[in-house]
Amino acid sequence: MNLANRQxxxxxxxxxxxxxxxxxxxxxxxxxxxxDVLESGRDVARAIGARFxxxxxxxxxxxxxxxxxxxxxxxxxxxxxxxxxxxRALEELDVETWDRVMAVNVRGAWLMTKACLxxxxxxxxxxxxxxxxxxxxxxxxxxxxxxxxxxxxxxxRGMARELGPDGITVNALAPGLTEVEATQYVxxxxxxxxxxxxxxxxxxxxxxxCGALVFLLSDDAAFxxxxxxxxxxxxxxx
Numbered sequence: 001m002n003l004a005n006r007q008x009x010x011x012x013x014x015x016x017x018x019x020x021x022x023x024x025x026x027x028x029x030x031x032x033x034x035x036d037v038l039e040s041g042r043d044v045a046r047a048i049g050a051r052f053x054x055x056x057x058x059x060x061x062x063x064x065x066x067x068x069x070x071x072x073x074x075x076x077x078x079x080x081x082x083x084x085x086x087x088r089a090l091e092e093l094d095v096e097t098w099d100r101v102m103a104v105n106v107r108g109a110w111l112m113t114k115a116c117l118x119x120x121x122x123x124x125x126x127x128x129x130x131x132x133x134x135x136x137x138x139x140x141x142x143x144x145x146x147x148x149x150x151x152x153x154x155x156x157r158g159m160a161r162e163l164g165p166d167g168i169t170v171n172a173l174a175p176g177l178t179e180v181e182a183t184q185y186v187x188x189x190x191x192x193x194x195x196x197x198x199x200x201x202x203x204x205x206x207x208x209x210c211g212a213l214v215f216l217l218s219d220d221a222a223f224x225x226x227x228x229x230x231x232x233x234x235x236x237x238x
Contacts, residue, residue, distance in 0.1 A: 001028060001211075001214045001215055001218040001220055002028065002029055002218065002219075003025060003028040003029045003030035003074075003075075003214065003217060003218060004028075004029035004030070005029070005030075006029070006030045006031070006074035006075060006217075007030065007031045007032075007033065007070075007072055007073055007074050007075075008025050008030045008031070008032050008033070008073075008074060008075040008076070008077065008217060009032075009033040009035060009053075009066075009070070009073055009075070009076050009077065009116065010022050010025070010032060010033070010034055010035070010077040010079055011035045011036065011055065011057065011077065011078055011079050011080035011108070011112060012035075012036055012079040012080025012081065013032070013034035013035065013036055013041060013044070013045075013050070013079065014034060014036035014038040014040050014041030014044050015038070015040070015041075015044070015180070015181055016178070016180030016181050016206060017079065017130070017175065017178055017180055017206045017209065018034070018036070018077075018079045018080065019044055019048070019206070020206030020207055020209075020210055021077060021079060021206075021209075021210060021213050022034055022044075022048060022050055023048050023210075024207070024210035024211075024213065024214055025077075025213070025214060025217065026048060026049060026050065028214050028217075028218075030074075030075075030217075031050075031051075032045075032048075032049075032050040032051070033050065033051045033052075033053055033070065034050050034051070034052050034053065035052075035053040035054075035055040035066065035080070036052070036053075036054065036055065036080065037054065037055060037056045037057070037080075039054065041054070042054075053066065053069055057080050057103075057104045057107075057108030057109075057111075057112070058100065058103045058104050058108065060107075060111055063108065063111045063112055063115050064111070064115055066112070066115050066116065067115055067116060067118065067119060070116075070119060072119060072122065072123060073116055073119035073120055073123060073125060074120075074123045074125045074126070074217075075125050075126045075127070075128070075217045076112065076113060076116050076120065076125065076126075076127045076128070077127075077128045077130065077213065077217070078108070078109035078112055078113065078127070078128070078129045078130060078152075079130040080104065080108065081104060081105045081130070081132075081145075081148070081149075082100070082101055082104050082105065082145075083101070083142070083145045084097050084100060084101050084144065084145070086141070086142055086145065086186065087141055087142075087187070088141060088143075089141055090143045093143060093144060097144060098144045101144040101145060101148050102144070102147075102148055102151070105145070105148035105149065105151075105152065106148050106151045106152060106155065109129055109152060109155065110155060113127055113159060113170075117163075120163075120166075120168050121166050121168065124166070124167035124168060125168055126168065126169045126170075126171075126216065126217050126221070127159065127163075127168065127169070127170040127171075128170075128171055128172070128173055128213060128216045128217060129152050129153075129155065129156045129159075129170065129171070129172045129173070130152075130172070130173050130174075130175070131149045131150075131152045131153050131156070131172045131173065131174040131228065132145070132146075132149040132174055132175065133174045133175065133176045133177075133230050133232045133235060133236045134146045134149060135147075135149035135150040135152075135153055135174070136174060136228075136230060136236045136238065137235075137236050139190075149174075152172060153172050153174070153228050156170050156171065156172040156226065156228070157226045160225040160226030161226065164225055164226075169216075169221065169222065169224060169225040170225055170226065171216050171221070171224060171225060171226070171227050171228075171229065172227070172228045172229065173209060173212055173213055173216065173229050173231065174228055174229065174230040174231065174232070174236075175204065175208075175209045175230075175231050175232060176194060176198070176204050176230070176231070176232025176233060176235050176236070177190065177191065177194045177204060177232075178204045178205065178206055178208070178209070179203050179204065179205060179206075180206055191203070194232075194233075194235055197235045198232065198233035198234050198235045199233060199234025199235075199237075200233035200234055201233075202233070204232065204233055208231060208233070209231045212229055212231045216229070
């Protein structure tokens with residue numbers, strides 16, 4: 001799975017799963033652009049040999065300007081997401097939280113793909129939307145996030161139908177509960193639930209999903225599109 005001479009843009013690459021993705025793609029030979037709202041992404045990019053673009057996915061204007069900083073693009077990884085609703089029952093959710101989660105996780109991925117489309121058409125590139133296995137089993141007390149990731153899966157299929165004639169593949173990667181900074185709020189009971197329910201009885205590290213991501217960005221996945229690939233140690237089997 002060689003990504004040499006390719007340029008890949010990864011949103012949310014400043015930490016956690018996104019940073020692990022960026023490092024894996026670089027090891028596979030690609031040049032990487034990290035787009036993140038966190039200023040710390042600048043130091044991360046410098047440390048791993050990537051380029052940094054500061055970006056707030058909640059801002060359509062900022063997204064529309066992203067192509068101005070890129071000459072070519074062979075792959076887009078829509079990884080950035082927020083949770084915000086974790087631990088709250090559906091009746092406890094407020095409209096502002098719901099709208100913010102949808103704006104970043106769903107609208108942001110759509111607008112990023114839309115903005116980058118001319119570049120991706122030029123390279124017959126690949127889009128990977130990072131979903132979550134929570135949308136496959138319906139994790140409770142996480143409704144806004146689960147709904148957003150379900151929308152990402154549906155959007156992946158719609159994009160694949162539309163962009164297939166352009167030679168662009170669009171797939172979704174659905175990791176399980178991964179031990180990163182963004183999941184530190186998750187109760188210990190939920191971590192135990194995953195550990196006990198997996199076929200592979202251990203915690204999931206960010207690196208566990210990296211091989212699948214590199215595969216989806218490579219020519220080895222050239223005839224695969226519109227698919228959802230769960231990587232969760234067998235907690236959800238698709």
